[in-house]
Amino acid sequence: MESKLDPYLDLIQRMINYGPTDEQVSDFLRFECGISRGASKANIRRVSAERGLKRVRVQDSQLEVDVAKAITETGPTYGRKMMTGYLASKGVKASEGKVGQLLRSINQPYHMSQVGGCRNINPVPYSADYTGHKLHIDQNEKMVMFGVTHVAAIDGFSSKIVGHSTMPVKNNLVIYQDVYRSAVLEYGIWDQVRVDHGKEFFLTLFMQEKLVATVGLERVVQSWNAHRIPGLNMELAHPLPL
Structure with missing residues (x-):
């Protein structure tokens, strides 16, 4: 029986080999390929079974x-x-x-x-292999009620502060221009950019992906809450000598 998914069988096979779930494949077909009907998770599973599409597993x-x-x-x-x-x-x-x-x-x-219940509190220590490997960006909002928000970026290997800015509220454009862009122009492109899940970093992550794709580096952009910048927040929270 012919299905609306038949023209996309090769695409579906490549995607399930790469690793996305059936739900992710369904979303891609509906939103990227414009298939309004017949691209549900259940239909993808049924067509995959009928056409012999299987996920490739390692031996x-x-x-x-x-x-x-x-x-x-x-x-x-x-x-x-x-x-x-x-x-x-x-x-x-x-x-x-x-x-x-x-x-x-x-x-x-x-x-x-x-x-038996034994646990290791910190099983994997943090590791950055070289300068330019990981860039960590985070904000300090302890004085946001006074219109002061600090945003800083550090290199994970050297712990050097490579970019910082102070703004009234978190702003995508200001963070990109004053923190990320200035650091990249001075020091080059980092392999990874690590941030939390805040929307204020969307522009920075977008430009990182564009730049990495342009220069041909491995694209690794990871969201991570527990990274090294929070330690910097305590330092920024104290009054700075004038």
């Missing part, structure tokens, strides 16, 4: 090697959910169940301590 032997390597990189404290996400960030697609089985067999001593 068990190779997955065991990948999990063992990931344990050496992250430490022994990641559970199945965290490890599955870490592997996905490396391009390795695997189910949580299979990853959990391998963690129980490869990492038995720590698995037993986890079952």
